[in-house]
Amino acid sequence: MSNKRVCLGKIVGVHGIKGEFKVKSFTAVDSDIASYGPLEDKNAKQQFELKVTGHSKDLLRIKIKGIDDRTLAETMIGTELYAPRGVLPELKEQEVYYEADLVNLKVYNEDKEVVAKVTGFYNFGAGDILEIKLLSGRSEMLPFNKSYVPEINIEEGYIIVASTAMVFLEDEEDSIKC
Numbered sequence: 001m002s003n004k005r006v007c008l009g010k011i012v013g014v015h016g017i018k019g020e021f022k023v024k025s026f027t028a029v030d031s032d033i034a035s036y037g038p039l040e041d042k043n044a045k046q047q048f049e050l051k052v053t054g055h056s057k058d059l060l061r062i063k064i065k066g067i068d069d070r071t072l073a074e075t076m077i078g079t080e081l082y083a084p085r086g087v088l089p090e091l092k093e094q095e096v097y098y099e100a101d102l103v104n105l106k107v108y109n110e111d112k113e114v115v116a117k118v119t120g121f122y123n124f125g126a127g128d129i130l131e132i133k134l135l136s137g138r139s140e141m142l143p144f145n146k147s148y149v150p151e152i153n154i155e156e157g158y159i160i161v162a163s164t165a166m167v168f169l170e171d172e173e174d175s176i177k178c
Contacts, residue, residue: 005040005082006100009033014074015056019067021076022059026100030060036088039081048081097154099128106158107132116140118159132161 013022025033033039034050041048049065067073088098099121107116119139120131128144142148142161151160 004085007080008083009081011076011079015061017070019069019073021062022056023062025060036083039083042080101154108158108160110163
């Protein structure tokens with residue numbers, strides 16, 4: 001996994017006229033995003049040197065070296081900021097994976113049949129949520145806890161979703177569409 005990259009944040013807006021950005025940080029301490037060295041865009045075509053300049057509500061204000069005007073900054077909204085996995089701190093003994101490691105894992109039911117793929121990991125304030133894309137193409141969100149996800153196997157690339165969660169998902173597919 002040493003060549004793997006991890007998304008540490010996303011540019012979600014601009015601030016002022018001098019090219020500052022509003023960034024949603026995915027790091028444990030939001031302002032640490034600038035401490036991992038230069039970050040890259042999703043395609044690893046551009047590198048960015050970040051400096052945290054403040055906060056704007058629950059977002060960071062960031063200055064990127066070489067971006068000095070709002071017009072140029074606006075073209076970068078939506079850019080995800082990636083770091084090499086190797087610059088992240090070592091996991092603590094009780095920790096097994098980073099949240100980003102869950103994305104793209106296969107989702108099996110308890111009979112070990114592929115039913116979906118993990119497409120995202122979120123926390124909106126009420127607990128961790130997994131976003132999965134079912135084979136039908138529909139996306140669903142599930143609570144990320146032992147009741148819904150009893151097994152995680154990063155090495156083999158899968159998670160198991162409990163049958164109680166699968167019953168809920170199947171019921172949704174059978175529901176009447178308005």
